[in-house]
Amino acid sequence: MAQSxxxxxxxxxxxxxxxxxxxxxxxxxIQPSTTFARDRDYxxxxxxxxxxxxxxxxxxxxxxxxxxxxxxxxxxxFPSGMAAIAAVMRTVPNGGRVLLQSGIxxxxxxxxxxFCARREIVLEEVEASDTGALRAACEAGPVSxxxxxxxxxxWLRTVDxxxxxxxxHAAGAALVVDSTAATPILSHPLALxxxxxxHSATKAINGHTDVLGGVLxxxxxxxxxxxxxxxxxxxxxxxxxxxxxxLVRGMRTLPLRVERMCQTAQALAEYLDDHPGVAAVLxxxxxxxxxxxxxxxxxxxxFGYLLSVLVKGGREDALRVAGRLNLFHRATSLGxxxxxxxxxxTIEPHTGIPENLxxxxxxxxxxxxxxxxxxxxxxx
Numbered sequence: 046m047a048q049s050x051x052x053x054x055x056x057x058x059x060x061x062x063x064x065x066x067x068x069x070x071x072x073x074x075i076q077p078s079t080t081f082a083r084d085r086d087y088x089x090x091x092x093x094x095x096x097x098x099x100x101x102x103x104x105x106x107x108x109x110x111x112x113x114x115x116x117x118x119x120x121x122x123f124p125s126g127m128a129a130i131a132a133v134m135r136t137v138p139n140g141g142r143v144l145l146q147s148g149i150x151x152x153x154x155x156x157x158x159x160f161c162a163r164r165e166i167v168l169e170e171v172e173a174s175d176t177g178a179l180r181a182a183c184e185a186g187p188v189s190x191x192x193x194x195x196x197x198x199x200w201l202r203t204v205d206x207x208x209x210x211x212x213x214h215a216a217g218a219a220l221v222v223d224s225t226a227a228t229p230i231l232s233h234p235l236a237l238x239x240x241x242x243x244h245s246a247t248k249a250i251n252g253h254t255d256v257l258g259g260v261l262x263x264x265x266x267x268x269x270x271x272x273x274x275x276x277x278x279x280x281x282x283x284x285x286x287x288x289x290x291x292l293v294r295g296m297r298t299l300p301l302r303v304e305r306m307c308q309t310a311q312a313l314a315e316y317l318d319d320h321p322g323v324a325a326v327l328x329x330x331x332x333x334x335x336x337x338x339x340x341x342x343x344x345x346x347x348f349g350y351l352l353s354v355l356v357k358g359g360r361e362d363a364l365r366v367a368g369r370l371n372l373f374h375r376a377t378s379l380g381x382x383x384x385x386x387x388x389x390x391t392i393e394p395h396t397g398i399p400e401n402l403x404x405x406x407x408x409x410x411x412x413x414x415x416x417x418x419x420x421x422x423x424x425x
């Protein structure tokens with residue numbers, strides 16, 4: 046069977062076939078050297094390696110796994126998700142026009158606003174889950190880049206990726222999709238027409254809350270992709286060997302972890318949706334969710350591990366529930382094997398986020414234990 050025919054679980058578990066050819070070890074090695082030797086004729090001992098900023102064996106393994114999972118033409122890893130976003134944004138020329146989905150991860154919005162202001166780039170924030178609103182923005186004039194996030198964090202809104210791609214391309218723009226909350230296991234934006242898909246690999250792709258990382262994958266290499274690659278290598282936005290090795294180790298269980306996390310998230314969303322202490326649950330796996338039908342069409346194997354809950358009452362009621370949880374760690378981030386709860390209004394009070402919203406990142410613990418913990422915290 047050709048490696049291109051491997052299913053995601055096989056590709057991940059086998060680390061895309063990576064082994065150590067020198068020792069025969071089935072675990073890829075870590076090579077920490079920052080520079081590589083030449084022989085007496087000044088030829089490279091290994092033609093693939095000159096200097097760590099450009100050449101990193103562990104990074105190449107991680108990129109091969111991600112490329113296969115994403116069904117991409119090429120993938121590049123970065124030292125953080127924001128570094129990956131920055132690499133994309135730096136391709137926008139001064140005076141260009143960017144359409145950014147509103148209500149997405151606040152760190153992205155904050156950085157993109159500041160970057161566009163410095164570069165005199167026209168930035169328009171649009172609710173991209175409303176295809177009509179996105180169409181109007183795209184038809185208003187030439188666009189350099191359209192950036193969306195689906196499912197979005199923390200609102201869990203769903204964007205029609207195929208429609209967004211058509212609209213972006215008609216406006217002369219590339220479409221970039223942040224698919225962190227979906228992972229390459231549940232969604233393949235490139236197959237739906239996106240030009241670049243981005244992930245914060247810090248989250249579920251690594252899955253163990255011990256590595257910062259980001260990744261970009263492209264549908265078709267070209268001038269835009271070459272510019273991103275050259276910028277990453279030249280500016281030094283590279284991942285170190287140890288972090289890349291940990292990332293590969295984490296990815297070997299990615300399909301298993303995502304399957305379990307999605308099953309539990311779905312069960313908890315249904316439980317919370319009927320709970321008297323909950324005003325609303327934001328999760329695309331619920332039939333009542335406005336983006337449910339669309340998510341069902343463009344996601345396979347589940348609806349993700351992230352959900353948001355509106356506790357009945359206000360800020361103090363939400364904080365009381367968060368404070369009573371015993372299994373959910375009160376911490377930021379998402380996608381790890383351990384479940385987390387975050388009061389987003391404390392993090393971004395200026396964005397209009399409801400004061401009674403709790404964001405839950407569901408891990409791989411026993412679903413019954415998590416349900417019992419939420420029940421006692423909600424008072425029932």
